[in-house]
Amino acid sequence: MKKTLLVLMLAFASGATVTAQTSGVPSVKLKDLDGAVVNSNDVIANDGKPVILSFWATWCKPCVNELNAIKDIYDDMVEETGVKLVALSIDDARTIPTVAPFVNGKGWDYEVYLDPNGDFKRAMNVNLVPHTFLLNGKGEVVNQHTSYAPGDEEKLFDLVRKTANGEAAE
Amino acid sequence: MRKNIFFLFSVAAIVLSCNNANAQSPILSGISGNFQLDAQYYLVDSAIGAPVVPEKVLSNGFGNLNFNYGNFTAGIRYESYLNPLLGFDPRYKGSGITYRFASFKVNDLEVTIGNFYDQIGSGLIFRSYEERSLGIDNALDGIRVKYNPHAGIYLKGFIGEQRSFFEKGPGIVRAFDADISLTEAIKSLNESKTRITVGTGVVSKYQKDENPIYVYPENVLSFAPRTRITRGPVSFYAEYAYKYNDPSLVNSTYENPQGIYKPGEAIYLNGNYSKKGIGVNVAAKHIDNMDFRSDRNATGTNLTLSYLPALTKQQTYRLITLYPYATQPNGEAGINTDVFYNIKKGTKLGGERGTDIALNYSTVHSIDKTPVASEQGYESSLFGVGDEEYFEEVNVEITKKASKKLKLILTYIYTEYNKDVIQGLSGFGTIYAHTAVADVQYKLNKSNTVRVEMQHLLTDQDMKSWAMMLVEYTISPHWFFAAFDEYNYGNDDKDARIHYPNLSAGYTKGANRISLGYGKQREGLLCVGGVCRNVPASNGFSVSVTSSF
Numbered sequence: 001m002k003k004t005l006l007v008l009m010l011a012f013a014s015g016a017t018v019t020a021q022t023s024g025v026p027s028v029k030l031k032d033l034d035g036a037v038v039n040s041n042d043v044i045a046n047d048g049k050p051v052i053l054s055f056w057a058t059w060c061k062p063c064v065n066e067l068n069a070i071k072d073i074y075d076d077m078v079e080e081t082g083v084k085l086v087a088l089s090i091d092d093a094r095t096i097p098t099v100a101p102f103v104n105g106k107g108w109d110y111e112v113y114l115d116p117n118g119d120f121k122r123a124m125n126v127n128l129v130p131h132t133f134l135l136n137g138k139g140e141v142v143n144q145h146t147s148y149a150p151g152d153e154e155k156l157f158d159l160v161r162k163t164a165n166g167e168a169a170e
Numbered sequence: 171m172r173k174n175i176f177f178l179f180s181v182a183a184i185v186l187s188c189n190n191a192n193a194q195s196p197i198l199s200g201i202s203g204n205f206q207l208d209a210q211y212y213l214v215d216s217a218i219g220a221p222v223v224p225e226k227v228l229s230n231g232f233g234n235l236n237f238n239y240g241n242f243t244a245g246i247r248y249e250s251y252l253n254p255l256l257g258f259d260p261r262y263k264g265s266g267i268t269y270r271f272a273s274f275k276v277n278d279l280e281v282t283i284g285n286f287y288d289q290i291g292s293g294l295i296f297r298s299y300e301e302r303s304l305g306i307d308n309a310l311d312g313i314r315v316k317y318n319p320h321a322g323i324y325l326k327g328f329i330g331e332q333r334s335f336f337e338k339g340p341g342i343v344r345a346f347d348a349d350i351s352l353t354e355a356i357k358s359l360n361e362s363k364t365r366i367t368v369g370t371g372v373v374s375k376y377q378k379d380e381n382p383i384y385v386y387p388e389n390v391l392s393f394a395p396r397t398r399i400t401r402g403p404v405s406f407y408a409e410y411a412y413k414y415n416d417p418s419l420v421n422s423t424y425e426n427p428q429g430i431y432k433p434g435e436a437i438y439l440n441g442n443y444s445k446k447g448i449g450v451n452v453a454a455k456h457i458d459n460m461d462f463r464s465d466r467n468a469t470g471t472n473l474t475l476s477y478l479p480a481l482t483k484q485q486t487y488r489l490i491t492l493y494p495y496a497t498q499p500n501g502e503a504g505i506n507t508d509v510f511y512n513i514k515k516g517t518k519l520g521g522e523r524g525t526d527i528a529l530n531y532s533t534v535h536s537i538d539k540t541p542v543a544s545e546q547g548y549e550s551s552l553f554g555v556g557d558e559e560y561f562e563e564v565n566v567e568i569t570k571k572a573s574k575k576l577k578l579i580l581t582y583i584y585t586e587y588n589k590d591v592i593q594g595l596s597g598f599g600t601i602y603a604h605t606a607v608a609d610v611q612y613k614l615n616k617s618n619t620v621r622v623e624m625q626h627l628l629t630d631q632d633m634k635s636w637a638m639m640l641v642e643y644t645i646s647p648h649w650f651f652a653a654f655d656e657y658n659y660g661n662d663d664k665d666a667r668i669h670y671p672n673l674s675a676g677y678t679k680g681a682n683r684i685s686l687g688y689g690k691q692r693e694g695l696l697c698v699g700g701v702c703r704n705v706p707a708s709n710g711f712s713v714s715v716t717s718s719f
Contacts, residue, residue, distance in 0.1 A: 024199065026238045026243065027241075027275075034365055034398075034400045034405065035351075035365075035367050035398045035400065035405075035407075036351060036353075036354070036365070036367075037324060037349075037351070058484075059484040059486055060486075061486055065611075092293075092299070092477075092479065093289070093292040093293045093297070093477060093479055094479030094480065094481075094484065095484055096292075097407065097440045097442060097451050097453055098449075098451050098508050098510075100405070100442060100444045100449060101442060101443075101444040101448075101449020101450055101451045101508060101509075101510050102449060102508075102510050103444075103449070104444040104445055104446055104447065104448060104449040104510070105444070105447070105448060105449040105509075105510020105511055105512055105526065105528065106510065106512060106526060107446055107447055107512045107524075116289060117287055117288065117289040117297065117299055118287065118299060118300065119287070122234075122236075122245075122287075123236065123238070123243075124202075125202050125203055125204035125234060125236065125718035125719070126204075126718065127204050127206050127716045127717075127718060128683075128716060131681070131718075143680070144680055144681045144718070145647065145678070145680055145681065146678060146680075146681050146682075146683055146716070146718075147650075147676075147678045147683060149617075149619065149644035149645065149646040149647060149649075149650060150611065150613050150619040150644065150646060151613070151616055151617040151618075151619065151644075151646030151647070152646045152647050154616060154646075155646065155647050
């Protein structure tokens with residue numbers, strides 16, 4: 001069993017240059033709010049513009065605070081930089097059915113997807129929510145932040161601006 | 171163990187061999203990981219009933235290393251519990267590599283060998299998952315194959331043994347699942363506004379019968395068909411689960427100490443209506459003898475196959491977590507309703523900045539059981555509801571942004587909590603509690619914010635009333651400071667009117683976070699997602715570090 005693993009790994013590592021992929025986001029299957037299967041790589045496509053990838057849950061108060069705070073400046077952000085926010089819910093079977101009503105009840109304009117068993121969360125090494133990634137137009141992670149304090153959304157806006165202008169997001 | 175180390179080295183060797191001293195090489199950019207450490211220094215405190223900790227310091231830690239290159243992924247996790255924090259199962263004691271896998275995709279086929287997590291439908295018959303903060307990890311170790319032969323058709327099958335702390339359970343789990351989106355799979359339906367998905371899962375476990383007295387079924391089969399129908403703002407989900415007879419420690423009774431031979435059944439229905447500004451969800455669940463594990467002798471959260479989360483609101487405010495509902499897998503019938511509504515800004519009720527309202531109602535009852543004098547234990551029907559109430563709750567939450575700086579969340583919760591049934595005790599009866607919370611946030615300037623929570627739980631039962639206050643100060647984007655105190659001021663026993671003060675501070679930079687705290691913690695149930703664990707009282711200093719890269 002272990003030897004099989006090793007052989008496989010070596011085989012793939014040696015032939016890997018053929019399938020090189022620049023995206024910093026692994027390919028994982030997610031679900032949209034209608035239950036259809038979508039791929040993480042398609043979810044983060046935004047015509048070369050930056051993407052905010054925000055891991056959240058309906059039961060996570062700081063996450064909801066953050067997404068509410070971004071809501072107030074979202075229209076300006078989109079207009080100015082072309083950014084889109086993808087809200088990735090890590091709700092599990094207990095609270096998944098409330099995600100769509102919750103999002104609509106808050107009046108959020110974000111693209112919302114589900115990660116019902118934490119596959120994408122694991123692939124992105126997310127320990128705690130909220131955890132927010134900023135991706136550049138090529139889909140590479142240029143900044144990430146865990147937890148939320150009011151005011152963080154303004155700093156995020158600045159980083160999005162820099163990323164949209166091709167500057168380093170520091 | 172030695173094999174695991176061998177594996178770790180092979181990963182490292184591959185990584186190094188591919189690193190041409192170029193930090194930007196695509197191979198290296200495919201490496202990522204995370205880390206978390208929680209440690210606590212325990213003080214002696216008999217007044218709150220804190221157990222004595224001879225080691226004084228306990229800690230839980232883990233680190234993941236993931237490798238992703240094109241269609242190939244591999245990962246490994248090291249965990250260390252020296253010794254496990256209070257409240258975690260002592261069987262976690264130790265350290266080592268608990269998780270390693272490799273996975274590749276070729277066109278429509280995906281193969282995983284090693285450890286993996288998976289779920290079938292909503293989890294009624296199978297969910298393997300990790301909830302590190304609760305000490306839950308029932309990953310399978312085996313082989314999984316996923317195949318996507320046609321648009322909208324997803325098939326998967328797997329076989330494996332389940333993790334039990336640092337060992338594996340005695341059972342073997344075999345499963346197959348098909349998920350078919352008729353809308354995508356059938357050409358003539360592609361443009362249909364109604365989207366229909368159907369699916370079914372089959373799970374079987376094998377465990378040798380080594381009991382000298384009783385005859386146990388060595389193979390136990392379960393299946394669960396499901397469907398989801400969506401049209402515009404409306405969606406409907408239904409799942410039914412059946413499990414063949416599976417006598418176990420969990421469903422054993424006084425008359426049937428070996429467990430009952432009755433099959434298990436569950437039904438889960440969910441209806442949704444939502445469009446911008448309003449959302450409604452109504453759910454109903456009937457569970458009858460559906461505790462399903464890969465080991466018939468396992469209890470608690472160990473070696474579970476079925477995932478049966480509580481069909482009640484997930485509470486986060488501190489005081490109301492005194493009385494969280496926990497699913498009764500041997501039998502319960504419940505409904506849950508949520509309404510989310512956004513009153514538009516500029517209206518009379520909505521004010522200048524709009525107001526959000528969230529309502530929730532849930533109730534859980536026993537199921538209708540007629541005892542029979544046989545190995546079946548009892549008779550029941552699929553929708554039969556019993557007379558005994560286990561839980562009932564009403565939640566009203568209003569979120570209002572009063573000005574650019576001031577934000578309010580006001581919450582009222584009414585709870586009926588059958589402590590005897592939910593906690594498996596006797597003599598406590600049902601607790602009737604009213605809880606009110608005012609959560610006020612004031613933004614001093616661009617980066618500095620102060621938040622105050624005032625909570626009050628009023629009850630004439632159990633430990634009587636509690637009050638709690640929290641003050642939190644945050645400086646974006648790096649710092650937080652918090653202090654809170656819980657006070658059981660209503661306790662009949664004057665000596666038990668104890669304060670539980672807590673202080674904490676934290677620093678976050680990017681994905682790194684470190685926090686320090688001191689506090690007295692009351693005994694209670696800690697719940698995350700759908701599962702709870704009992705945490706004993708403690709008093710001490712804690713440190714927590716998390717990072718990901």
